[in-house]
Amino acid sequence: MREIKFRVWHKEEKKYYNVLELNLDSKLIIVKSDKPNKMKEVFRYEQIILEQYIGFKDKNDVEIFEGDIINMYSERYRSDISGPLIYSEHAVFVVEEETVDIFEERGLYPLHYYDQYEVIGNIHDNKEKVR
Numbered sequence: 001m002r003e004i005k006f007r008v009w010h011k012e013e014k015k016y017y018n019v020l021e022l023n024l025d026s027k028l029i030i031v032k033s034d035k036p037n038k039m040k041e042v043f044r045y046e047q048i049i050l051e052q053y054i055g056f057k058d059k060n061d062v063e064i065f066e067g068d069i070i071n072m073y074s075e076r077y078r079s080d081i082s083g084p085l086i087y088s089e090h091a092v093f094v095v096e097e098e099t100v101d102i103f104e105e106r107g108l109y110p111l112h113y114y115d116q117y118e119v120i121g122n123i124h125d126n127k128e129k130v131r
Helices: none
Strands: 006-008 016-025 028-032 039-045 046-057 063-065 068-074 081-085 092-094 108-110 115-120
Touching: 016 039, 016 046, 063 068, 063 115
Parallel strands: none
Antiparallel strands: 006 016, 006 046, 016 028, 028 039, 046 063, 068 081, 068 115, 081 092, 092 108
């Protein structure tokens, strides 16, 4: 079974936090603090962007989350593609590329078509890598 975990991007602080607890009723998120004298911090939903771990690690053993920019390579198709990772309406994680080629609908590339993944950034820190 896939491990379920999340990280959050704090919109004002412009950095990531690891989520310890989600409270869906009160819409509060408890995160692991990076401040020296605090263990936890609490944020409201409107302060953050929630990103889910997809259950895969890249070739460097880095966990892959929604919002990561990844490079994928397929031995079978001898091709590689880079782009931001999103969750599609078809309930699969895909890399979205702006350039649509004639073989792929809307430029969405499912992860299961590819053999190797590498996280090369994220959509918040690396806007220049998002096409």
